[in-house]
Amino acid sequence: MKLSASNIALPAYDHAHYFPQLEEMGLAGVEVAPSRVWRETWSALKSAEVSKYRKSVGNAGLTVVGLHSLFFDHPELGLFRGPEVSRLTLGYLVHLSGVCRDLGGKTIIFGSPPARRRGNLSLIEAEAKAIDFFGTLCSRISHHGTCFCLEPLAANESDFVNSAGDAIRMANAVNNQAFQVQLDAKALTAAGEVRQDIFSQAGLKLVHYHANEPGLGVLGSGAVDHEEIASLLRSVNYNGFVSLEQRMLDANEPLNAIRMSVAIMKEVYS
Numbered sequence: 001m002k003l004s005a006s007n008i009a010l011p012a013y014d015h016a017h018y019f020p021q022l023e024e025m026g027l028a029g030v031e032v033a034p035s036r037v038w039r040e041t042w043s044a045l046k047s048a049e050v051s052k053y054r055k056s057v058g059n060a061g062l063t064v065v066g067l068h069s070l071f072f073d074h075p076e077l078g079l080f081r082g083p084e085v086s087r088l089t090l091g092y093l094v095h096l097s098g099v100c101r102d103l104g105g106k107t108i109i110f111g112s113p114p115a116r117r118r119g120n121l122s123l124i125e126a127e128a129k130a131i132d133f134f135g136t137l138c139s140r141i142s143h144h145g146t147c148f149c150l151e152p153l154a155a156n157e158s159d160f161v162n163s164a165g166d167a168i169r170m171a172n173a174v175n176n177q178a179f180q181v182q183l184d185a186k187a188l189t190a191a192g193e194v195r196q197d198i199f200s201q202a203g204l205k206l207v208h209y210h211a212n213e214p215g216l217g218v219l220g221s222g223a224v225d226h227e228e229i230a231s232l233l234r235s236v237n238y239n240g241f242v243s244l245e246q247r248m249l250d251a252n253e254p255l256n257a258i259r260m261s262v263a264i265m266k267e268v269y270s
Contacts, residue, residue, distance in 0.1 A: 001269050004029030004065045005244040007036045009258050019060035025262045031243045033069035050102045065241045066107030067100050071115040078115040097141040107208040111151040113158040131173045138178035149182035154190035163191040164198050171205050182208040185224045199232040212245040219261040226268045242269040
């Protein structure tokens with residue numbers, strides 16, 4: 001398994017100078033929260049800006065894994081807010097797929113609790129709408145070589161896709177190479193899904209994994225059994241990225257907390 005870290009652990013807009021030090025820690029990739037790089041992630045984003053960021057990652061010996069934290073600067077968008085908002089959301093996600101492709105990334109993780117609240121919709125209605133939405137999305141990004149994943153989130157974060165089982169069921173229903181499965185350490189723990197059957201069900205659809213803790217702090221709190229999860233990942237021959245999802249804990253010295261978690265990742269997941 002290869003190791004990466006999200007740029008949410010780094011200062012916004014000005015963090016490329018940290019990339020060589022991430023590579024020296026033993027990381028191979030960077031997972032990108034777009035709003036952590038650009039103040040405008042949609043209509044005003046220029047291809048030259050995307051190319052510049054990709055070059056800064058590559059020059060440090062790293063690769064872009066993909067995107068996550070997609071809607072931070074677009075809270076007006078969402079899956080279940082009516083036809084017009086759905087149309088705009090679809091357009092935005094097609095755009096982000098192109099950005100991911102141009103960065104050299106593959107996976108696009110749809111977490112973003114506010115953008116997936118189902119409100120008054122029943123679970124059956126919400127799943128039907130989401131399956132239709134992601135089926136349409138897949139048809140529009142098939143030439144990009146990217147794939148979306150619905151991130152499992154605990155019930156206190158979201159009212160839609162609260163378990164890996166939910167995410168796997170959605171991926172099976174959409175049934176498209178451009179829509180796959182991502183697993184998340186804290187969500188697996190919250191749902192009681194650190195189990196062989198869950199990882200076996202994910203199977204070949206598993207394309208990404210977040211190593212994290214409740215609250216997105218430094219790994220090793222004891223709340224998550226990373227050793228057991230690593231063993232389960234190996235049991236299904238997962239060879240993708242283990243991506244550190246950790247918030248920035250010290251703006252003045254952001255690398256210190258990353259270094260602590262990377263040491264655990266290297267011991268447990270490498």
